[in-house]
Structure formats: structure tokens, C-alpha cells
Amino acid sequence: MKIDPDNKADLSAQIAKAIRDAIVNGDMIVDQRLPSEAELADQFAVSRPTVREALKRLAAQSLIRTQRGAFGGAFVNRLSYEEAYGQQITTATLLLSMNAISFDVACEARYALERACTPLSAARRSADILATMRAEIHRQGQPGLSDESFCASDVAFHRALVDGAGNPVLSYQLAGAVEAMQPLMNMITFTARSREAIIALHSRIADALEAHTPDAAQKALHELEAYTLHLGRDVMAARNKGRGAGQEVRI
Amino acid sequence: MKIDPDNKADLSAQIAKAIRDAIVNGDMIVDQRLPSEAELADQFAVSRPTVREALKRLAAQSLIRTQRGAFGGAFVNRLSYEEAYGQQITTATLLLSMNAISFDVACEARYALERACTPLSAARRSADILATMRAEIHRQGQPGLSDESFCASDVAFHRALVDGAGNPVLSYQLAGAVEAMQPLMNMITFTARSREAIIALHSRIADALEAHTPDAAQKALHELEAYTLHLGRDVMAARNKGRGAGQEVRI
DNA sequence: GAAAATAAAATGTCAGACAATTAAATGTAT
């Protein structure tokens, strides 16, 4: 791992890469202690600040954690689901916000992913998950609920649908997708009219899961996608009126 | 953004968070230049090495890029699909390799995600994608192909299936899932026997996409999942023989 | 034997310097 060819790229980036490779390849295992900063500086023949920059890069990716004091140091970190969730959401959010993604594409991806979970959720949905969904539906029907709160509840509902599949890997993968698209979806829920229709479809989905009828859930989800797409296009059209723009939108 | 309360956490982490928030919230837009390291050190009332550590953290997440020389500096980076892919794959790989994920759970998640793409792929599959799939199938049938090469080809085939949906957001979301599970899948393709069955199912999937028959593709994918699961369980059983272990496995 | 003081090891932070790189500004020759 100590190799460091004499190319002219950032030393700290090269060192970070060497250590990252060692971790990903399994040469260093979870909770293993890295050499101290001073020792690493020696090994790589660089100064301590350079080593520190490399370590901060790894820390930013949750690959290592550091502990101060005697017998402290940098340790290979076990990447938890929570940390991975967070990174996933940040990355997905930035990807969507920085690149002109058409509403259609984002919407399609979101519902395609959710449909992947629906059969599993219908088979396994726990009483807990169902209760969450019912509670969110009830909340969405409250008069005077702000747009932000409605959207947050919408996200919570869809997350429950995903979590209902009882597969943590799926939940991890989809959390980013669903949460990152919230700002996009926010735009289309500002009328009381659309809320009613959305709530009705949410109820149908919850009913279908409760009845263990995946096809019915799938159908309701498809209708929700079509309705969302329809509303989204209306909003886009209104937005772009007089601007002559296409469907591309910066969220 | 300059605020920095006097809590006792790492200064560089706090500064990184402040800048990251500014970027995520849209206070700083793509390609905008950050103040120079010296200016940031002034603003946050810390030393330049501390600022640099913060910037390296952000660079590790592809949030900024730096340029040397006059009129250089740190700039907000447009997160590209490629960079996001890479991070996704790294994160997913570590998540799976560091946490004891049962083969069943990983397998289920992978095929659930792929099934989400299949209807779209069947509707839109380009000649290009079909050609890729056919080429990979042909490659998989070559005698003397190493296990590693077979697995790489398998991954390429499944990526083509995903990319066939023609939705970059979906491709991004699934790239990590599919690639991260490669090591898991590697274990189950070491017999010539299983290769034949897998190739046959790949062909059926390609045929179904070409014929625009999503149901047939879905059915073949289901069978592939069942077969994969079956093989995987055999491998697990053989592995754990005499160890009295459960199904959990460290990849 | 228990509590307090001490020592040691490590990360966190700072200050100041120099090297390397890059684009703009300036100068020079054709």
C-alpha cells in the first residue's frame, strides 16, 4: 500500500486513493487502526499536513473515523446504513439539482423504483408500516396543512411503502431516490384539488397492501404516476409560458 | 454562511458543513468561485491548513474542484453522472462488504430493481443495447472463459438491461446496486453447468426485449432470480458445512 | 486499595515560509 509513484497529481489525493483501495480490497478490515499521522508521513515521505488532508478526504466518505488521545488514531469505519443513507441522499439531491433533469424522467424513475418494492410490500407489510401509512394519509387530509408539511407527509408515506418491503438494501437504494425528488414533487401539490386525488390514491395503495393484492397496489401506483405526471406537466407549462422554454427545468 | 458557533467539534468539519450547506441550499451555484483559502481562513478565523482540510473534505465528495495558479481557486463542481456513479458504487460496495448481508436479501434487492427497469427497456430498447446484450451472451458462451470474465460479462449484460430503459436517473440509481453485488454473485458461477442455464435465460431476456414483450422478459428475470437464489443457497450450504453457521455471510 | 497526580501518545490547530502553477499584464522584435 505504501507505493506512491512520482506523478505530479495531488499527493493527498494519491495517498487517500492508496488507503481507500486498501480498505475496499479488504487489505484493511473494519476497526483496524491505521498508522499514526506521523508514521504515515514517514511511509509516504510527505509532511503531516499532507497526510492529514488525505485522511480528511477519507473521513468525508465515512471510510475512517478518528479518535484523539493516547491509543487513538484513525480507524477503518464500518459504514452503517444511516451513513450510507445520508450520502445517498446528498449525492442524489445534488445530481438532480445541478443537472437539468426533465420532470418526466425524474418522475418515471421514482415510480419505477417504487413499483419494484410494491409486490414485496404487499406480501410482507407489517401492521406497523400500515399504521404509518394510515397516519400519514390522515395527516394529509387535515385542512390548513402547509404545502411543506403535505410534501413531508407524502415522502413519509412513500418511504413507508418502500420500507414495507422489509429489505434494508432496497430501502437504502430507494431512500435517496425518493427524498431527492421531493423538491421536484413539491411544485405540484399546491392546489387543494390535487391533494384530494393524491390522498384517494394513497388510500387505495394502503388498502391494496393490507389486502395483500399487489396488482391493485400496482394499478393505483400507476395511476398516481400518471396523475403526478399530468400535474407536473401543467405546472411546467405554466412556468414556461412566455419563456419559450422546453420541458427542461432547473429544480 | 460565515457563522461558526463555538462548539468543540472539528473546525474543519464545521467549515465543510457550512460550505456544503451553502451549496446544497443553492446559495452557491455551479462554477461559482469560493473565496481563496486565505480569505476563508480570515472569515472563519482559523488557519489556512484548517481551511484546506475542510476543502479536501468537500473535494472528496466532488462538491468542489480546485485549480492552481492566478485566478484559480476552489469552484463549486457540477456533479456529473459519472462521478455520482463512482460514489454510488463505492458506497454500495462498502455497505455490502462491511455489513453481514444475507445472500437472499441482496439477491432480492437486485432483481427487484432490475424488474423495475424491464418494462421500460422492453418498450424502448435500442439496437445498440440489444447488440451489447447479444455480444455479452456470446462471450459468456466461450469455452475457457475465466470466472472473473464471465462475471464481468454478466454485469455488463445486466447494465445493458438497465441502460435500455433510457432513463439516466434509473441507470444511476441501479449502477451501484448491480455492480456492488458482483462479488456476491461471483461465488455462484463457478460451474459450467450453471453457466449454461444462465446464458439460456439471458437469451430469453434479450429475445423478449427485442420482441417488445415485457411480460416474457419479466418471467425470464423471475426465473433467473429463482435460479440464482437456488445456486446461492447451495454455495452457502456447502460453505457453512461443519461450521454450524446460519445464512449470514461475510462477502 | 482508592483517589489524585503525572506522563505519554495521539490528533487538532496554528504560524510562517517556500515551491509550483497559471493567467494576465507588460515588453520586445519583426
Added chain:
DNA sequence: ATACATTTAATTGTCTGACATTTTATTTTC
């Protein structure tokens, strides 16, 4: 006047050395 070379200034990259802070192990003291 234009093309090319030189200088200059700004900025990141790196180094050295020091001190502060935190944490654990050890030693001392009662």
C-alpha cells in the same frame, strides 16, 4: 500592428516546527 517572449501577481500545494487538547496508562499519595 501583431506575434512572441518575459515578467508579475495570485493562488494552491507542500514543508517545518511548534503548541494545544484529549485520552489512556502509569505512578504517586493518602
